[in-house]
Every structure is written in C-alpha cells, then in structure tokens.
Amino acid sequence: MKTIIIGGGAIGMMQARELAQAGVEVTLIEKGLCGQEASWAGGGIISPLYPWRYSDPVTALASWSQGYYGNLVESLEAESGIDPELSRHGLLMLSLEDQAEALKWAEQHKSWVDPIEKDEIYRLEPNLREGLKEALWMPQVSSVRNPRLTQALYQSLKNEPAVTILEEQAVLGVIIASGKVTGVKTREGAIEADNVVITAGAWSGGLLEPLGITLPVEPVRGQMILFKAKPGIVNRVVLCDGKYIIPRRDGRVLAGSTLEYVGFDKQTTEQAKQQLADVAIDMCPALADAQIEHHWAGLRPASPEGIPFIGAVPEVDNLFVNAGHFRNGLVLAPASVRLMTALMLGQKTPIDPEPYELEGR
Ligand SMILES: Cc1cc2nc3c(=O)[nH]c(=O)nc-3n(C[C@H](O)[C@H](O)[C@H](O)COP(=O)(O)OP(=O)(O)OC[C@H]3O[C@@H](n4cnc5c(N)ncnc54)[C@H](O)[C@@H]3O)c2cc1C
Numbered sequence: 001m002k003t004i005i006i007g008g009g010a011i012g013m014m015q016a017r018e019l020a021q022a023g024v025e026v027t028l029i030e031k032g033l034c035g036q037e038a039s040w041a042g043g044g045i046i047s048p049l050y051p052w053r054y055s056d057p058v059t060a061l062a063s064w065s066q067g068y069y070g071n072l073v074e075s076l077e078a079e080s081g082i083d084p085e086l087s088r089h090g091l092l093m094l095s096l097e098d099q100a101e102a103l104k105w106a107e108q109h110k111s112w113v114d115p116i117e118k119d120e121i122y123r124l125e126p127n128l129r130e131g132l133k134e135a136l137w138m139p140q141v142s143s144v145r146n147p148r149l150t151q152a153l154y155q156s157l158k159n160e161p162a163v164t165i166l167e168e169q170a171v172l173g174v175i176i177a178s179g180k181v182t183g184v185k186t187r188e189g190a191i192e193a194d195n196v197v198i199t200a201g202a203w204s205g206g207l208l209e210p211l212g213i214t215l216p217v218e219p220v221r222g223q224m225i226l227f228k229a230k231p232g233i234v235n236r237v238v239l240c241d242g243k244y245i246i247p248r249r250d251g252r253v254l255a256g257s258t259l260e261y262v263g264f265d266k267q268t269t270e271q272a273k274q275q276l277a278d279v280a281i282d283m284c285p286a287l288a289d290a291q292i293e294h295h296w297a298g299l300r301p302a303s304p305e306g307i308p309f310i311g312a313v314p315e316v317d318n319l320f321v322n323a324g325h326f327r328n329g330l331v332l333a334p335a336s337v338r339l340m341t342a343l344m345l346g347q348k349t350p351i352d353p354e355p356y357e358l359e360g361r
Pocket residue numbers: 006007008009010011012029030031032033034035036037038039040041042043044045046047169170171172199200201202203204207221222223224256257258297298299300301323324325326327328329330331332
C-alpha cells in the first residue's frame with residue numbers, strides 16, 4: 001500500500017514515521033523544507049495552556065500524548081542521534097481567576113495541579129518579579145525544543161527505507177477518479193498512491209476547496225521572541241495572563257506569543273516584539289539584561305474549539321485529514337497520528353475517533 005502525506009510539519013513527519021513503522025510505503029511531500037512552519041515556530045510546551053479551559057476531545061489527545069512523549073523522544077534520539085531536549089520541569093501559572101475550575105478539572109482528570117504560595121514560588125523560580133503571593137503549579141508538565149524535535153523526526157525519516165521525502169514540491173491538488181483518490185498533482189507531474197493524507201497545517205483547507213469540501217482550518221499568527229540569557233535565570237515554563245516564558249537547556253528563554261487573525265501573513269511587528277519583551281521582563285526582571293536574539297512568527301492551524309480534524313474525508317475514498325491542531329499541535333501530535341494510523345489500517349483506536357471526524361463539523 002502506497003501512501004502520500006502532504007505537508008512535512010510535526011504532524012506530517014510523525015504520521016509518516018508511524019505509517020512506515022507499520023509497514024506502509026510513504027511519500028512525504030513538502031512545499032518548502034520539512035519542519036520550518038508552525039512546528040518550528042511553536043514553543044514546545046507539552047500541555048495546552050490552562051488545560052481545564054479546553055473540551056474533552058482536546059484533553060483526551062493531550063493526555064494520551066503526554067503519557068507517550070518520554071518514549072517518543074527516547075526512540076527518536078536513538079533513531080536520529082538528535083536529542084529533542086525534553087525538559088520535565090513543570091509549569092507555573094501566575095495570576096489565575098479560575099483556580100477553582102482548575103482544581104476541579106485536575107481531580108476529574110487525575111492531573112497534578114497544586115496551589116502554592118510565596119515561599120514555594122520563589123523556591124522554584126527565585127528570579128520572578130517581587131510580590132507574588134500565590135500560583136498554580138503543574139509539576140508534571142514538560143516542554144520540548146521543537147526545532148530539535150522536527151530535526152530528529154526528519155533524520156529518523158531519512159534513515160527509514162520505506163519513506164521517500166520530496167521537498168520544495170508543492171502539492172497543487174489531489175487527483176480523484178470515480179470517487180476515489182488516485183494521487184496528487186505537483187509541478188513535476190502526477191504522483192500515484194492508494195491513500196493520501198493531508199497534514200498541511202494552516203494550508204489544509206485550500207487542498208480540499210477545489211473538491212467542494214469546506215474544512216474550517218484558518219491561519220492564526222503567533223509571534224515569539226528569544227532572549228539569549230544565562231542558564232538558570234528561568235528553569236521552568238511560567239505562564240501569566242496568557243503569555244509565557246519557556247527556558248531552553250542552554251539558558252535561552254522564549255517569550256510568547258501573540259494571537260493574530262491576519263490571514264497567511266507571517267510578518268513580525270515591532271509592536272509585538274516590544275509587548276512580548278515587556279511582559280517577559282515583567283514576569284522575570286532579570287531578562288532585562290539579556291539580548292533579544294531572534295523574533296519570528298508562525299501560522300497556527302486554527303480549528304473550531306481547537307479540536308483537530310482526524311479521519312476520512314466524506315465522499316472521497318482513501319483521502320484523509322490530520323490537521324487543525326491550533327495552539328496544541330506539538331502536544332497533540334503523538335495521539336493524533338496514532339489515531340489516524342489506526343483508522344487507516346483498521347486497527348483498534350487509542351481513543352474514541354468520533355469527536356475528530358470531518359462529517360458534520
Ligand atoms: C508561536 C506559536 C507557539 C506555539 N506553541 C505551542 C506549544 O507550546 N505547544 C504546542 O503543542 N503547540 C504549539 N503551537 C502550535 C503548533 O506549533 C502547531 O499546532 C503545529 O506545529 C501544527 O503542526 P502541523 O504539522 O499541522 O503544521 P505545520 O508545522 O505548519 O506544517 C504544515 C506543513 O505543510 C506544508 N504544506 C502546506 N501546503 C502544502 C502543499 N500544498 N504541498 C506540500 N506541503 C504543504 C507547509 O509548508 C508546512 O511545512 C504553537 C504555534 C505557534 C505559531
């Protein structure tokens with residue numbers, strides 16, 4: 001069975017790896033270079049921000065993935081020689097209005113969420129701004145250095161004989177004959193396949209539009225900055241009023257992010273840079289001494305309620321979608337690709353597939 005995967009972000013590459021490991025011959029087609037869009041631009045927090053504010057379908061994917069991440073990163077490092085730098089240092093949330101909901105959610109989902117006070121806050125993060133009295137602490141949340149995760153995925157696929165990677169080749173459309181997908185069109189010509197999976201992130205809807213199918217996935221720009229700080233200034237992910245700082249092992253600290261509905265425009269703005277810097281320095285004043293080394297934007301694939309579309313395209317045989325992971329594609333990826341693989345190969349699904357179906361949404 002030959003399968004084409006359209007789009008080499010975290011979802012497409014993880015999907016290719018899963019299918020190849022299940023014995024499927026895969027061609028992954030990427031319009032640019034693999035792992036350079038949202039999956040590169042993201043922060044790599046392995047949890048939805050404020051997880052209790054999400055619906056059960058997002059929680060189901062997140063919980064499954066969180067249980068699997070350690071194993072994934074270990075296997076990827078063995079396959080690729082690249083360490084995706086999974087840090088298990090927890091998530092600290094400052095200034096929360098819905099703490100009661102958070103604690104209720106934690107009890108229901110057997111998740112570890114602790115209200116903590118001043119002494120514990122500064123024991124965990126001594127460099128945070130003065131005057132903090134209470135916070136919520138999720139010690140089990142981890143983060144991954146996502147550009148390294150995508151590099152590891154890429155290298156692992158390069159080493160996998162069942163996978164062919166075609167880069168700098170946009171898929172111009174899917175080819176349908178008698179209600180069934182038979183391949184894709186590229187500038188170089190047609191490529192045939194038995195199955196096609198669309199994992200094109202924010203661009204996924206555009207591939208279905210010519211078939212008269214509406215997939216409500218739209219780009220939402222997120223800007224981020226990077227401080228070149230010394231190791232130890234921040235040690236865990238800290239979240240305050242929707243903005244966060246994320247430490248990397250080498251001391252660098254990411255600060256993000258904006259949420260902008262500006263179409264497929266990936267420009268950065270001075271205003272966002274200043275705002276992100278102000279918020280980060282307000283959270284951790286020591287960052288004022290660190291140089292801002294980089295500033296970028298990525299396009300999140302937004303879907304209604306952030307629930308991704310995972311499953312078969314109605315009325316077109318052998319065409320599938322795995323897209324629309326919005327703010328959580330890095331955390332949701334492992335469960336999403338396992339679910340998609342199980343659906344394609346007729347295996348037992350890891351979670352109930354119904355909430356992610358394309359039909360009727
Ligand atoms: C600022 C920011 C912060 C984020 N932080 C986090 C976080 O902390 N945790 C988390 O879990 N998630 C986070 N996210 C979200 C996460 O990055 C995305 O949900 C995820 O990367 C989506 O992966 P993807 O593979 O679907 O999309 P992408 O990585 O965008 O990949 C899609 C790929 O498809 C290719 N493509 C498109 N059209 C075609 C075509 N016609 N032919 C061939 N190829 C095509 C594109 O070039 C691209 O490489 C963040 C995102 C941003 C922008």
